[in-house]
Amino acid sequence: MVKVTIERGFRAVKGSKNFSTALKVPQFSERQKNEFQYDIGFIGAGNMGYAIAEGFKMTNPNLKILASDSNWNLDRVQKWNDIGSNQTQQNENIFENCRLVVLSVKPQSIQAVANELASHGTSEQILMSVIAGYSIESMRKSFPNVQNLVRIMTNTGCLIKEGAIAVTPSEEVPLDVVQEVMSLLNGFGLTELVPESSMDAVTGMSGSGIAFVYQVIQALEEGGVASGLSRDVASKFASQTALAAAKMVQQSDRDIQSLIDDVTSPAGTTYAGLQKAKEMGLSQAVQGAVQAAAERSFELSNISKK
Ligand SMILES: NC(=O)c1ccc[n+]([C@@H]2O[C@H](COP(=O)([O-])OP(=O)(O)OC[C@H]3O[C@@H](n4cnc5c(N)ncnc54)[C@H](OP(=O)(O)O)[C@@H]3O)[C@@H](O)[C@H]2O)c1
Numbered sequence: 001m002v003k004v005t006i007e008r009g010f011r012a013v014k015g016s017k018n019f020s021t022a023l024k025v026p027q028f029s030e031r032q033k034n035e036f037q038y039d040i041g042f043i044g045a046g047n048m049g050y051a052i053a054e055g056f057k058m059t060n061p062n063l064k065i066l067a068s069d070s071n072w073n074l075d076r077v078q079k080w081n082d083i084g085s086n087q088t089q090q091n092e093n094i095f096e097n098c099r100l101v102v103l104s105v106k107p108q109s110i111q112a113v114a115n116e117l118a119s120h121g122t123s124e125q126i127l128m129s130v131i132a133g134y135s136i137e138s139m140r141k142s143f144p145n146v147q148n149l150v151r152i153m154t155n156t157g158c159l160i161k162e163g164a165i166a167v168t169p170s171e172e173v174p175l176d177v178v179q180e181v182m183s184l185l186n187g188f189g190l191t192e193l194v195p196e197s198s199m200d201a202v203t204g205m206s207g208s209g210i211a212f213v214y215q216v217i218q219a220l221e222e223g224g225v226a227s228g229l230s231r232d233v234a235s236k237f238a239s240q241t242a243l244a245a246a247k248m249v250q251q252s253d254r255d256i257q258s259l260i261d262d263v264t265s266p267a268g269t270t271y272a273g274l275q276k277a278k279e280m281g282l283s284q285a286v287q288g289a290v291q292a293a294a295e296r297s298f299e300l301s302n303i304s305k306k
Helices: 047-059 074-082 091-097 107-117 136-142 156-160 175-188 196-207 209-226 231-251 256-262 269-280 282-305
Strands: 003-005 020-022 038-043 065-068 086-088 098-103 126-129 148-153 163-169 189-193
Touching: 038 047, 038 091, 047 065, 047 074, 047 156, 047 175, 065 091, 074 086, 086 091, 091 098, 091 107, 126 175, 136 148, 148 175, 148 196, 156 163, 163 175, 163 196, 175 189, 196 209, 196 282, 209 231, 209 282, 231 256, 269 282
Parallel strands: 003 020, 038 065, 038 098, 065 086, 098 126, 126 148, 163 189
Antiparallel strands: 148 163
16 A cells, blocks of 8 residues: 655655655745745756765755655655655745755756746845756746856766766856855865856766766776686776776876876887777777767757757
8 A cells, every 4th residue: 555645735656565655845834034944956856966965965964955856756755865855746846945956857858847937036046057058048048037057067976976067157156155056066076167168078078978988997897808807807807997097197196198108118018008009099089989979068058059
């Protein structure tokens, strides 16, 4: 028997057989003028929204978070409950109750959200978008009541608090608010302020780039297996080697070429491998992948503006 308590527009959907819960309900009447009951609200509680919410909570456990989604299944409710957030199915509750509103739906869903919520928002609020290709200009047109607009681009590294997060605030955002947002984002990765014109490059290099690095790790593993290693050992050593390389690059103040030189002796094994990688175009392939992804991001941004 599925038992779900539904209260004032807040409800759970599709419980499993043993699902018995009441979603927590914000008390609108308790809201004081110029005060928001929640610090942060999410419109779209999927992978990226959750990763960001969890990061916020890790560094600021006292933050009050409300999340809205059109699809609250049992697993999702449980995950958001686990980080102490409340849930709603009504997007307008986010604008009504949250000071910082995070747009974390897929690009194809943002128009519907914008149509629904165009009249919401106030000058006291901050609207932050994580949506690929969704520009500050589009945010301004869709949500004219909110002046403080922030666009970010990140990657799934956020899920393990190792994201690479590019941040572009609109010119109206006061410096202290920019600093506040940056310090919140620091909870789940490395943050950098970038001009909005860099967002497609960031999308290609770190947003999509994590997949290119996965592919290099996968190729390392396949090379290990082809050279005689068991799959198990090859798999563990491939990711460990990539981890070591990334940490060496981050922790050393030397350039990458000098780190390569360190492990390359004339006529040695690394030299032989690097010669083959050069012959087969490893470096050009990765650079080409980043540029193709950045160009695609540019195309998609233009489509979403139409
Ligand atoms: N995942 C990444 O690696 C990554 C990296 C960088 C940026 N991003 C950006 O992050 C955004 C979210 O990606 P994601 O991977 O988290 O997607 P996701 O897991 O699909 O999450 C989006 C959630 O929003 C819900 N939703 C759809 N329409 C809605 C509406 N009108 N109101 C409220 N909720 C709605 C979806 O429900 P349904 O399932 O019912 O549609 C889904 O649960 C995207 O715009 C993407 O560009 C993602």
